[in-house]
Amino acid sequence: MKNKVKLALSLVAVSLSFQAKPESCGFNLEVAEEVASCPNEYPPVVPTGKINPEKLIAEQEEFRRYYQSYQVDTDAVSPLRQLSIPTEIVVIIATWCPDCHRETPRFMRIMEAIDNPDIHITYIAVDRNKKDEEGLAVQYEFSRIPTFIVMQNGLEVGRIVERPLVSLEKDLVDILK
Helix, strand or coil: CHHHHHHHHHHHHHHHHHHCCCCCCCCCCCCCCCCCCCCCCCCCCCCCEECCHHHHHHHCHHHHHHHHHCCCCHHHHHHHHCCCCCEEEEEEECCCCHHHHHHHHHHHHHHHHHCCCCEEEEEEECCCCCCCCCCCHHHHCCCCCCEEEEEECCEEEEEEECCCCCCHHHHHHHHCC
């Protein structure tokens, strides 16, 4: 009897977790270009942890659309092609986040255009609570996504949070001067 009660309670808890409404997205709604929106229904499971950018583009329509349409400002990124200091960029994203849909594919295109072997990128996907099962993202103290954390010699030299100040290209160049 106890096992049946435990099973019933477990099933109710699982059912309720799939029906829970997400918290407010917290996006800046005053942005004129491509305002982020949050539909009321989300898929109950989102990928978390290290994520492969090629897989992201292949499996996520929103990411693919921005990836295919973005034109990199090649003049702006030319200094980054010459960068010889080993640099790591950690990109914290979520597959449910409209700002990530826009900025992450643009960043991917920029990194492809730079094609610098001294720049290493790690993509970490988080859930709606901004966590991943492996606990990778928690070490980077962030509150908004996407967050692009630029590091050299193990130290953070700058970050871009949610959206660039000017453009991803120019903001990255300013950080890595």
